[in-house]
Amino acid sequence: MSKTRIQLQTLIPEDFSGQRLDSVLAQLFSDYSRSRLQQWIQAGEVLLDGRTPRVRDKVLGGEQVLIDAAQDVAVSEDVAQPLPLDLIYEDEHLLVIHKPAGLVVHPAVGHPQGTLVNALLHYAPELASLPRAGIVHRLDKETSGLLVVARTLRAHTDLVRQLQARSVSREYLALVQGEMISGGTVDEPIGRHPVDRKRMAVVANGREAITHYRVEQRYSGFTLLRVKLETGRTHQIRVHMAHIRYPIVGDPTYGGRLRLPAGLSEAAITQLQQLRRQALHAARLGLVHPETGEALVCEAPLPDDFAQLLPCLDAKE
Incomplete structure (x- = not known):
């Protein structure tokens, strides 16, 4: 067990x-x-x-909160494994990884090894x-794209702060069922599904x-969408798209049965x-470099399974 200092700050919202x-x-x-x-x-x-x-003081809203606290950090007991990593950016402070679909990020019950964490511990033992x-953030197992990883405590603290301040830009490409007329915003709270606790849902107390x-x-x-996250809740894009009745194609949890339009080509059906x-x-990631203060923007091309599907679909003007 080692000690580190956590530094966090934010403004308390009026609500x-x-x-x-x-x-x-x-x-x-x-x-x-909370404890x-x-x-x-x-x-x-x-x-x-x-x-x-x-502890029991009531807030008014608008106050500045500053946390500068000591925290015990346990040394990881996960196994380092020589697994392939697709590095988009690397320096001594951070890594940006292009995670393939199917790769679990953190070891857990059912996936004790063969995860991104196991690969990272082999590549960068520190x-x-x-x-x-x-x-500092994660992607679902079957979502591909960009993840940033801190290599130092200072970088970790700064990246967590940026995520909390919503200054990290995360853009995704998502193919949804149905033909959207225009873009928009979904502003709906997310929490555990009231019946199926393995799923998330739009809930009033989320x-x-x-x-x-x-x-x-x-x-x-x-419709192919470019989606930008302002918050980072579990399954957020998948839940929100299903909520507005444009579920993501191929989503086994929130997508429902795939609806095939009349006249769809055999090639498109096969790809689907x-x-x-x-x-x-997760196609694009933008942040402020925790050490240099410069803007860092990384992009990852669509993986083959996704990229090969789009040309088979009947594009509209």
């Missing part, structure tokens, strides 16, 4: 007015437990507008001392989730049948 500070921080910094945040408050490691607050092996989308190309019966995952790809 939290009247709530207890510890409850508000648990919602704003969901990577940390851990309470400990930091009691230890004087949390400042509210420059003063040391109490990641064993970082939270979650330096991974966490804020905002997804922006615009039409990239229309096809007969389908061979697509064994949701047609969702």
